[in-house]
Amino acid sequence: MLLALVTTIGAGAQAQAAANDAEAKTIFEKFIAAQNAHDADAVKAMLLDSPGTLLFARNVDTRGRDAVASRFKEYYEGTWHLEPDMSKFRVAVISNDVMQVLVPIVFTRGLPGKPPQQNTFLISQTYVQDSSGWHVASIMPVANTELK
Structure with missing residues (x-):
């Protein structure tokens, strides 16, 4: 009886983890698509x-939904394209309402009129669920892209 209970709980936890991974991946891919569409x-x-x-990028701390959206709009004036390595996409469930994702992304970016450059960053995003669904609460690029 105990073995059946443990097996059922374990299977439920694995199913929940897979659901969280799938949900986080869907949110992330939608965010990347919106970014690439400018x-x-x-x-x-x-x-x-x-x-x-929070958006912490290029050594600038940008806070608040409107300010972060404005910052991205500035980036879109030049070259801006993201290519995540989804084979290295990772999800950490913090609580029922908070998840964090990590994924290396190749950024192709450039100021208006300037040649674009490519750099790879490990991106950390935190998702928070409220009454209207999941939302991106923080975005932080890290120069070290090695997930171990």
């Missing part, structure tokens, strides 16, 4: 509506 409105809609929403 759709600032779609990106903004995916951001958590909070003054604490």
